[in-house]
Amino acid sequence: MSLSPFHLAIPVYDLAAARAFYGEVFGLAEGRSSSHWVDFDFYGHQLVIHEHPKTASQDAAHTNAVDGHDVPVPHFGIILGWEEWEALADRLKARQTRFVIEPYVRFKGQVGEQATMFLFDPCGNALEFKAFKDMSQLFAK
Structure with missing residues (x-):
């Protein structure tokens, strides 16, 4: 692709x-x-x-429930390769990063299974980093 x-x-x-x-x-x-x-x-x-x-969303993020977690809205991010995502998660944990949603596998065993983590930058912009073991699941229903 x-x-x-x-x-x-x-x-x-x-x-x-x-x-x-x-x-x-x-x-x-x-x-x-x-x-x-x-x-x-x-x-x-x-x-x-x-x-x-400072914008309103940086001051207090709105959230929507996804897989039992409160996902901040708006947010942006990137889809990494699985190993690259794991390395980033390890690096962020080693830096004692404060996560909004700790690194975990979302939708485990379901369509769209993915690794994800959320954090804020110093100005309150929400970021999501995710990975799929099977990239064909990216838009799967």
Whole structure:
């Protein structure tokens, strides 16, 4: 499957903290930047953090129930290979990351089984990282 890179711009009210988070915690390469925004290579996609006053969703996230967990909305993320997801989960745990939803396997034994974890960046933007052992399950019903 060949995918085109997406572009996502998100608000951050503390540019320095968000820049450190995406650069150091995830090891994302930095691209162009200014005093008000920074481009990152988010697993081959373009993520841009833009300085912006705190939004309502950053202050208090809405949630929807999924598989017995309160999933923050809005959120964004990436689907990694299984081993890459496990390595990231281990790295985040070693850094004593505070998860919204701890790494686990969702829908275990069901259609759409996937590994997932949720966390917030320093500015309250929710991120989800997931993986499928069987990528044909990505859109399975």
